[in-house]
Amino acid sequence: MTAKKPTIDDVARQSAVARTTVSRVLNGGPNVREEVRERVWEAVRALNYRVNPQARSLAGGQSRTLALILASDLEAQPNSFYASALELGALRECLALGFQLMARPVPQDAPDRRRRVLEVMSVQRCQGVILTPPFADDASLIEDIRREGGHVALISPGGAGRNLADGVGIDDEAGGHDIARHLIQLGHRRFGFISGIVGHLSAEQRFDGLMRALGEAGLAAESVQVARGDFTFRSGIEQARRMLEQSSAPTALICANDDMAAGALSSAHALGLDIPGQVSITGFDDTPVSEIVWPPLSTVHQPLKDMGQAAVRALAGRVSGASRDAPWRFSSLPHQVVVRGSTRAAP
Amino acid sequence: MTAKKPTIDDVARQSAVARTTVSRVLNGGPNVREEVRERVWEAVRALNYRVNPQARSLAGGQSRTLALILASDLEAQPNSFYASALELGALRECLALGFQLMARPVPQDAPDRRRRVLEVMSVQRCQGVILTPPFADDASLIEDIRREGGHVALISPGGAGRNLADGVGIDDEAGGHDIARHLIQLGHRRFGFISGIVGHLSAEQRFDGLMRALGEAGLAAESVQVARGDFTFRSGIEQARRMLEQSSAPTALICANDDMAAGALSSAHALGLDIPGQVSITGFDDTPVSEIVWPPLSTVHQPLKDMGQAAVRALAGRVSGASRDAPWRFSSLPHQVVVRGSTRAAP
DNA sequence: CCGAATGTTGGAAGCGCTTCCAATGAGAGG
DNA sequence: CCTCTCATTGGAAGCGCTTCCAACATTCGG
CATH class of the missing domain: 3.40.50.2300 (Response regulator)
Structure with missing residues (x-):
């Protein structure tokens, strides 16, 4: 159908270095001479090479996949603007950081909601989960996700969640x-x-x-x-x-x-x-x-897109280990009263 | 952090068969005795085994990933209900069929919109793309996706698209x-x-x-x-x-x-x-x-959720090869006039 | 009862990548 | 001039799975 996609070995051959070195360059690793680094990038461009995320995940043991759990009653109110805005913000940041995002609407009153959430860990092998209210304050859910090896970030935690994971929201x-x-x-x-x-x-x-x-x-x-x-x-x-x-x-x-x-x-x-x-x-x-x-x-x-974005950033930090041991951090974003036509002096 | 996840080899050992056989059972392949098949499923349950989709993709050369391209001007109008409904329908069917879905909002008037769409092929290695209007009638985009090895399904194609790929929509x-x-x-x-x-x-x-x-x-x-x-x-x-x-x-x-x-x-x-x-x-x-x-x-x-679902189904059929050589098929779904309060007899 | 056809199973080679570890080269210190 | 570091590079072993192919078992027609 289409010409076979170039692999890292093709790049290695083209730039006359070992596969290891190419990997290093691709991942911004240290200890590569500037000259070699450039040679590799050139080969990458020439071959129009793209890393295969599946292979990278498998080898690295890192799926670079995040999940966004949206509380919603699917039938009654399909994804609202609220959810869409969060998703959009998260999506953008994922794109920028090289993560995948899976959005998962979960009815908040489904008896198997916990299983539905945990499934993103076991089946999709997500590394991190963004929880929106009311899931954001479900302490035992957060714990379960951790037990499965996942990181957690919270959108608008109101109580318990505040001290259990990174969070973002307004006051x-x-x-x-x-x-x-x-x-x-x-x-x-x-x-x-x-x-x-x-x-x-x-x-x-x-x-x-x-x-x-x-x-x-x-x-x-x-x-x-x-x-x-x-x-x-x-x-x-x-x-x-x-x-x-x-x-x-x-x-x-x-x-x-x-x-x-x-x-x-x-x-x-x-x-x-x-x-x-x-x-x-x-x-x-x-x-x-x-x-x-x-x-x-x-x-x-409420800056929903920024909130989605911030949540992804927090998660990415934890996943990459950059902020491994930092204490949970809640970032409070500014809100603003917007006056339109539905309010006026009392009759 | 968490106990290591069981692999296919663990299942093979547990059920005393070769890895190959387990793979066969998992994928519903033929030529396995009923007794063995059951033994394997039992081991799967006992170990709570889940296939690793990354490994499967890599080995099988099939990512089982689909993309949904949504035309949208991100800033002006974040994902509308229209887009959400399509996404929801598509998402459900993907879940049922074991596919991943990546939603990608692409501004319809961005100069690099074509690149943005094709990126889901080269970077995310999607096997199929769902195009919504106005992309659904962009013949050369469809061609480009095919050139990258992807299958295409169209939501509401109006003209050219009708004869270029599977489609779904109302009349x-x-x-x-x-x-x-x-x-x-x-x-x-x-x-x-x-x-x-x-x-x-x-x-x-x-x-x-x-x-x-x-x-x-x-x-x-x-x-x-x-x-x-x-x-x-x-x-x-x-x-x-x-x-x-x-x-x-x-x-x-x-x-x-x-x-x-x-x-x-x-x-x-x-x-x-x-x-x-x-x-x-x-x-x-x-x-x-x-x-x-x-x-x-x-x-x-317009039955948007059903349309998203149908598009995924069409794509899944092509990807799996089940409908490899079938002619392009447009499925027309029923529409319905819904009378509410905004219409009345002319003054 | 025999060879061929068919059904069932296992061995082993990758898929494309990361990463551990060994090897090499080149300055630095003595 | 010779070790000792440290920066740089490459070799090779997997990650967990699919799949080709060979091996063996079973069945069937004659």
Whole structure:
């Protein structure tokens, strides 16, 4: 079909050195004369040689493969923008660092979710796993992955995870605080909060931040009512309707992510409410969803692509041994309140 | 870190046969006594053995890796729901068939897009590539992939691709026809069509279908004005505004995908128009976007997950040689008009 | 009952790469 | 001038698997 691909031996022959030396050059090893190094690179170019990653993995005992575990209910909500953005950031960094990335959507409530995650270790021989919430705070899962010989990096760990592996995320508490303060400053006094699933600790911190903002403004804890959603658009619709149908409904709905805020928006529209005239609604994440809906959502921007990228970088460091014994490190990335059209002064 | 993983030799020893025999059993080869076969499987279970895909690839000369090329402008519109749905379907089938999948977003207007695509062949050693529009109709790209020894499957080829490789998609012409007829039956007589990028042939067929529906209803070609978008939300906003601001604006906007329809919705809202009271808007694809916006979009459902799955299946057949010499086959999947809240009788 | 055909098994040679270790050459120190 | 280092290079042994081919066992037709 096609001419056989050149191998490292072809390069060795062409540049008149031993295979070992070529390998050294390819991997940036030390102890090769500059002249030889150049000669080898030249041969590589001339032959259009590419290392065979399979062979390299086999020989080196390193698969250079990372897995990204995405919590998702496949049917209900296929990969959301949230997941896509993380994946994209991770993918890019993998490309740059010469790693492979396998994205794996795993339903968070599947009884065999643990097995599904561990399978990437045993079957795909991944060297590292990126865990997103709520998996990011599953201490025993992290332990299991380690037992299989894998490294772990966490996206937005909220609690346990924080001390168990490298992590990356924003300060969710501050994010929740900031968006709440935005609403308080607009004069709102009756709030509704639509939370995410149990176990998604970083999202719960957003609520903590909201409560702190309330306290700082001298508002009672009773000024906010809480409904539990599950991050899906549909749950946003349902919980928002419940709250909005009440006699003294909140004037501001704070949602733990954009999808639920979009659902809340739908419910408000369906009830004939004017947004933001009668009710303000906020999201969280600043995914494209927040721009697509009408009115566009005021939300908290989370640098998802950077987070995916940072997670890969952390993993790559551990895998290569560069940061072998360094203590777990959580890198906190900046967040930002983005004000769009879904919030306005309280009626 | 962890106990060394068992190898095929461990299984061979444990079941008292030669490595060759174990390999045969593992790969479902012929000529093994039932009794031996069982003995081997038992040893596999006992040792919790998993084949090492890297070693298998190297020895077999088959990487069992497929690539999914997604056209996307990374910055403007990170992986949309469209891409995610395809990826999910493909991923599942790969898992089932024992293939690896690498998703690769490639900007459709990057000058080095061809190189970026071909890189999955040379660097990742993929055996097959799934091309989505507009790459799906790039005859010379298909040829290049073949030259590198890869197989090709196409998602929604519209023209050239149809006769160059296996393909899967819906009947886009009929889809365009059906959604147009829906609008015509509602009494609309002035239409606006927001198209996709040049070269996205399957989307152009949607327009052909629209024109046919017009003709069948005895309406003049002049009853529809066309604006060129690029499938992004933003382009939907812009093109819709232009059309809606005119003195005799269309009463129905037909968009070539959901994202642009969402943009059109935004523009209509911004102009203070009532939807669907004053203007009806339709999308195409039936991605989650169409449910998230308000009012939810009437659109044409495209079974994206099934399409991703079918593409992988086609590729797997070619790779394994099962369908080596079969003629290229286009499988047409059913589409369906989904009526939601964004369409109503013409004012 | 015999040779041929067919079914079943094992031996061994790689696939393309990394890496341990030995070998070589060349300055440095005495 | 002669060891002793250390930088540089090459030889060779695998990594875990597939697969070609030879060896042996079994079956069948005549």
